Structures are given as C-alpha cells and as structure tokens.
Amino acid sequence: MRHLKSFIPIFVYLLFFLSIFISFSSCTKKVEQQSSEFGFSGTIKVSGAWALYPMMVKWGEEFQKIHPNVRVDISAGGAGKGVSDALAGLVDLGMVSREIKQEEIDRGGCFVPVVKDAVFPVINAANPALSYGLAQKGMTRQQFIDLWITGKTLSWGEIVGTELPEKVAVYTRSDACGAAETWAKYLGKMQENLQGIGVYGDPGLAEAVKQDKLGIGFNNLNYAYDMKTGLPVAGLQVISIDVNENGVIDPEEDLSTKSKAIEAIMTGHYPSPPARDLYLLTKNSFQGLTRSFILWILSEGQNFVEEVGYIKLAPTQIERAMQELQ
Amino acid sequence: MQWRRLKDAFATNSFRIILSLTNSIIFIIAIGLFIKGKPILFQKSISELLVSSIWQPLKGHFGFLPFIIGTIAVTAFAMTLAVPICLLSAIYLAEYAPRRLRELLRPVIDVLAGIPSVIYGLWGVIVIVPLVRWLGQVTGHITSGYNLLSGAIVLAIMVFPFIISVATEVFLTVPIEAHEASLSLGATRWETVKHVVLKAARRGVMAAIVLGFARAIGETMAVLMVVGNVAKVPKSLFDPAYPLPALIANNYGEMMSIPLYDAALMLAALILLVIVTIFNLGAHFTLLRMERKSQ
Numbered sequence: 001m002r003h004l005k006s007f008i009p010i011f012v013y014l015l016f017f018l019s020i021f022i023s024f025s026s027c028t029k030k031v032e033q034q035s036s037e038f039g040f041s042g043t044i045k046v047s048g049a050w051a052l053y054p055m056m057v058k059w060g061e062e063f064q065k066i067h068p069n070v071r072v073d074i075s076a077g078g079a080g081k082g083v084s085d086a087l088a089g090l091v092d093l094g095m096v097s098r099e100i101k102q103e104e105i106d107r108g109g110c111f112v113p114v115v116k117d118a119v120f121p122v123i124n125a126a127n128p129a130l131s132y133g134l135a136q137k138g139m140t141r142q143q144f145i146d147l148w149i150t151g152k153t154l155s156w157g158e159i160v161g162t163e164l165p166e167k168v169a170v171y172t173r174s175d176a177c178g179a180a181e182t183w184a185k186y187l188g189k190m191q192e193n194l195q196g197i198g199v200y201g202d203p204g205l206a207e208a209v210k211q212d213k214l215g216i217g218f219n220n221l222n223y224a225y226d227m228k229t230g231l232p233v234a235g236l237q238v239i240s241i242d243v244n245e246n247g248v249i250d251p252e253e254d255l256s257t258k259s260k261a262i263e264a265i266m267t268g269h270y271p272s273p274p275a276r277d278l279y280l281l282t283k284n285s286f287q288g289l290t291r292s293f294i295l296w297i298l299s300e301g302q303n304f305v306e307e308v309g310y311i312k313l314a315p316t317q318i319e320r321a322m323q324e325l326q
Numbered sequence: 327m328q329w330r331r332l333k334d335a336f337a338t339n340s341f342r343i344i345l346s347l348t349n350s351i352i353f354i355i356a357i358g359l360f361i362k363g364k365p366i367l368f369q370k371s372i373s374e375l376l377v378s379s380i381w382q383p384l385k386g387h388f389g390f391l392p393f394i395i396g397t398i399a400v401t402a403f404a405m406t407l408a409v410p411i412c413l414l415s416a417i418y419l420a421e422y423a424p425r426r427l428r429e430l431l432r433p434v435i436d437v438l439a440g441i442p443s444v445i446y447g448l449w450g451v452i453v454i455v456p457l458v459r460w461l462g463q464v465t466g467h468i469t470s471g472y473n474l475l476s477g478a479i480v481l482a483i484m485v486f487p488f489i490i491s492v493a494t495e496v497f498l499t500v501p502i503e504a505h506e507a508s509l510s511l512g513a514t515r516w517e518t519v520k521h522v523v524l525k526a527a528r529r530g531v532m533a534a535i536v537l538g539f540a541r542a543i544g545e546t547m548a549v550l551m552v553v554g555n556v557a558k559v560p561k562s563l564f565d566p567a568y569p570l571p572a573l574i575a576n577n578y579g580e581m582m583s584i585p586l587y588d589a590a591l592m593l594a595a596l597i598l599l600v601i602v603t604i605f606n607l608g609a610h611f612t613l614l615r616m617e618r619k620s621q
Contacts, residue, residue: 061529082524169470173468174550174555174572175575192381192382192383192384197470197555198472198554198566199555200555200570211456211471
C-alpha cells in the first residue's frame with residue numbers, strides 16, 4: 001500500500017489532463033442549427049480584418065439579443081486570415097477590408113459588401129503650409145503620387161506654391177493591411193510600391209503624423225476623426241482632396257468634419273478608392289444561419305452602422321446584394 | 327527493495343526521454359520551416375535570395391538582403407551601446423555599491439526584464455523617436471526619427487536587465503580571497519577590478535553578453551514600432567531599417583494570396599534561426615577555448 005501512495009499524484013495529474021481534454025473536445029462540438037419559437041440557434045464563427053472588427057462585434061451583440069440561442073464568435077487577425085480561414089472552412093464568415101482577388105473567387109469565395117469605410121490623407125495640425133492656404137487649396141492625386149509612389153521628395157512649399165523649403169515626411173503602414181492597399185490602389189499601385197517610413201498599425205500612423213510637423217500619412221475614418229466631436233483627431237488635420245483639380249476645395253470636396261466627409265462619400269464626391277466597401281466572404285454560398293445573419297446585417301443591421309462610426313451602404317448596393325442572396 | 331530500483335529505472339528513462347524531446351524541438355522547428363519554405367527554394371537560387379536587395383513580392387522579387395543587414399545592424403549597434411554600460415553598472419553593483427543599495431536595485435532591474443516588449447515599443451515611439459529626430463536635426467541629418475538608431479536604442483535598453491543581472495551575479499562569485507590578495511599587494515580598488523575580478527569572471531561575462539544578444543536578435547514588437555520598416559539596405563544610422571522578425575510579424579497572415587509569399591516568410595524565419603544558431607555555436611566554442619586555455 002505504501003508504494004501505491006506515491007502513484008496518487010500521477011493519478012491526479014492524469015485526471016487533470018483528462019478533464020482538460022474532455023472540456024476542450026466539448027467546446028469544439030458544433031451545435032446544429034434549427035428553428036424554434038426562440039428564433040435561430042447555433043454558432044456563427046467569424047474572423048478577419050481589423051477594419052471591420054468593431055462593427056462585427058456590435059452586429060453580433062445585437063443579433064444575439066434578438067436570437068438568444070445564437071452565438072457569434074468573432075476573432076480578428078487581418079483580411080488575409082479571414083479569407084484563408086473562410087475558404088478552408090475554419091470559420092463561416094471572413095471579414096475582408098480590400099478588394100477580393102480573382103484567385104480567391106476561383107477557390108469558391110462568395111462575398112457581399114456590408115458597410116463602407118474610407119481612407120483619408122492626414123497631416124499634422126501645426127503644418128507650416130496651412131498658413132499659406134493648404135486647407136483651402138487641398139492636394140491633388142498627382143501630388144500624392146509624387147509623394148508615395150515616385151518618391152520625388154517634394155517640399156511643402158512646392159505643394160502650396162510658395163517658398164517653404166521644408167521637405168515632406170512621408171509615412172505609410174508597415175504591416176500588410178487593407179488601408180494601405182486601398183490608398184495604393186487610389187494611386188494606381190499596390191501596397192509594396194508605397195514609399196515612406198513604415199509605421200505599425202492605424203493608431204501608430206496617426207501618432208507618427210501627430211508628432212511630425214512635416215508629416216503626411218493616411219488613416220481609416222475612425223482614426224482620422226474623433227468619434228465624439230466629429231472633428232479630426234486632436235493634432236491631426238484631414239487634408240481635402242482637390243478631385244476636380246480646379247485649385248480650390250469646393251464645398252462638396254470639403255473633409256473638415258466627419259459629417260462632411262461622410263456626405264462626400266455618400267454623394268460620390270470623395271473618390272472610391274480611397275472610399276471602399278468592406279466585405280463578408282464565405283465558401284461557395286451563403287446558407288442557413290449565416291445567410292439569415294447576412295440578410296439581417298443588410299437590413300436592420302445597417303441601423304447600427306453610424307453609431308459605431310462607419311458609413312452605410314448606398315440603397316442600390318443593398319438591393320443588389322439582397323438580390324444576389326435570393 | 328524491487329520497487330526502489332524500479333522507480334530509479336523509471337526516473338532515469340523518463341527524464342532521458344523528456345530531455346531528448348526538449349532537445350529535438352529545435353530540429354522539429356527547423357524541419358517544419360524548411361518544408362514550408364521549400365517552394366521558394368525550388369524556384370529561386372539561394373544566392374539570389376540572400377544577395378538581392380529587391381523586395382517586390384507581387385512581381386516575384388524576393389531579396390532578403392535588406393532584412394538580413396537590418397537585423398544584424400540593429401542588433402550589433404544595440405549591443406555596442408548596451409555592453410559597456412551594462413558591464414560598468416554591474417561592476418559598480420558588485421564591487422563598489424554598498425550592500426543595501428545593491429539589494430534595493432536588483433529587484434528594480436528584474437522588473438525591467440519583465441516589462442512586455444510592446445510597452446518598450448510604445449515608449450520608444452513617444453520618447454526615443456522624437457529624441458532621435460532632434461538629434462538628427464542637430465547633427466544635420468533629415469530624419470523622421472523612425473530609424474536604425476531608434477531601434478538600437480530601444481533594443482539596448484531592453485537587454486540592459488539581462489546583461490546587468492547575470493554579470494553582477496558572476497562578479498559576486500569571484501572569491502573574496504582574490505580581492506584580499508590583490509589589495510594586500512597595494513593594488514587600488516580599480517586595479518583589483520581590472521586585473522583580478524574581470525579576468526576571473528570573463529567567461530561568465532561572455533555568457534551574459536551572449537544571453538543579451540540572443541534576446542536582442544529576435545526581438546520583434548518593440549523594434550518594428552520604431553525602426554521605420556523600409557526594405558532598403560540602411561546606409562547610415564539615421565536611415566530606416568527592416569529586421570527579419572519585423573518582416574514576419576508585419577506580413578504573416580495577410581498576404582497569403584500571393585504565391586510564394588508564404589514560403590518566403592517561412593524562409594525568412596529559417597534564415598533568422600540559422601543566424602541565431604551560428605552565433606550561439608560560435609559563442610559556445612569561444613567559451614570552450616577560453617576554458618581550455620585557462621586550464
């Protein structure tokens with residue numbers, strides 16, 4: 001008996017690991033979806049782009065309020081991860097913040113736009129060129145190309161047409177992301193062609209420009225504008241794009257507040273890209289619970305969009321998406 | 327009686343298995359990385375991958391040179407900053423500082439070692455980057471502050487606690503008799519440190535530096551937040567750099583739809599592993615040779 005005593009700890013360990021194993025295996029068991037008087041039930045797994053993550057969390061919460069037996073599991077990790085997870089069948093929906101590539105469609109990717117977002121060029125609020133009318137003149141696409149693509153180091157003076165000798169400090173994102181991809185697409189290239197100092201993450205890029213008086217960068221809507229005040233984030237200035245290149249920022253091109261920016265995107269005066277659709281992607285076709293969820297997002301779900309700080313889809317887009325789902 | 331022997335045999339064998347498992351992990355990692363990175367090795371020659379400095383994955387150009395140079399430059403410069411400061415601190419702590427001060431300071435240094443690297447990164451963005459930008463202005467370099475120098479400074483600060491605590495520990499093991507003998511011959515305190523303590527402890531000091539280096543070369547988050555991440559070979563301290571760990575962390579999981587990108591990132595990881603292995607083996611054999619000489 002004495003010897004047996006020394007084995008007791010081993011048994012305890014074995015039991016411990018066994019219990020962990022059992023608890024894990026029960027987690028992965030997928031609850032089958034069925035309709036009942038409590039609405040839908042089941043689990044929807046989502047992963048993908050950071051750009052869509054806060055929106056998805058809100059939608060998940062609201063959907064679970066209506067259907068208490070539904071669980072929405074959301075994890076972020078980037079657009080590429082969302083696509084590969086969805087195509088590999090690891091998740092039901094992948095969140096994508098860039099255009100869907102042809103290879104991904106060929107592999108069975110099926111997607112709908114769910115919400116709009118945009119990327120804005122931002123400069124430091126203390127930029128010396130602002131006192132020479134930069135805010136009134138805005139910047140043109142060609143000037144952005146000179147800065148980010150050809151790398152012709154322009155001075156702020158050249159941009160506003162004065163003698164200012166200070167060189168522009170160009171910033172870009174270091175991590176592979178939808179925002180940089182979208183901005184590059186606006187300039188006619190891919191993310192790897194963007195010149196400039198690479199900074200990690202949307203908040204990082206905003207911080208870098210905030211600290212550099214001569215800096216210029218780009219940010220997603222929610223990082224360029226302050227959620228509460230609707231003005232650009234303190235220390236930043238969103239620079240309006242002179243789309244028709246008449247040398248003046250017309251009222252419809254004005255991006256000085258968030259509501260004006262959203263107005264410009266909705267009316268199409270802000271070019272697309274950098275305005276962009278965010279997508280949900282699934283393998284082959286939307287079915288069952290996932291389909292119900294998407295239909296809800298495209299109808300009632302759109303009511304939460306502005307609250308979280310995104311831009312609603314245009315009614316025609318919703319109609320087209322709905323038709324595809326039918 | 328039988329039980330006792332049985333248990334002994336059981337212990338010997340099971341510990342042996344556990345040891346071989348832990349030792350084989352490095353090979354398992356290397357083989358895994360190699361298998362995943364194979365596709366790119368079949369299509370491009372290894373010399374082209376290592377020597378080319380053109381990084382344009384979409385056009386099929388995978389040149390690792392900027393990343394390899396970036397990794398080595400950031401680490402080497404961080405170590406040249408850190409080693410003298412750390413050794414002098416450790417000598418002060420072990421030889422000069424009053425006992426109470428030493429006991430007070432050691433936990434503080436240990437706390438430094440436990441701070442998550444992302445916090446060092448944030449602090450680097452807020453403090454070091456503007457400082458380096460100002461330094462650049464003073465010395466006539468136009469720089470954003472996101473450059474090799476910032477990366478090296480942040481990295482040096484991150485390895486301080488490792489080198490300082492190991493080196494202090496090593497200096498403290500030098501026997502008191504050695505001090506006494508030296509002092510009794512009329513040597514000053516500094517002469518004692520220089521000729522007796524440093525000599526007796528040089529192997530341990532070497533080990534401390536190797537530990538700091540190993541920590542520095544793979545550091546990812548803090549460095550990538552301040553180093554600028556531009557895939558060009560840096561020409562000066564005020565140029566941005568792009569170390570291998572930053573490349574992997576920035577792109578893994580995002581660009582998988584580009585053919586060969588996945589394999590290229592795996593190969594990057596393998597290159598990093600090889601660099602670390604070569605360095606560690608080199609340090610190991612240097613230590614062995616020192617040991618043999620001293621015998």
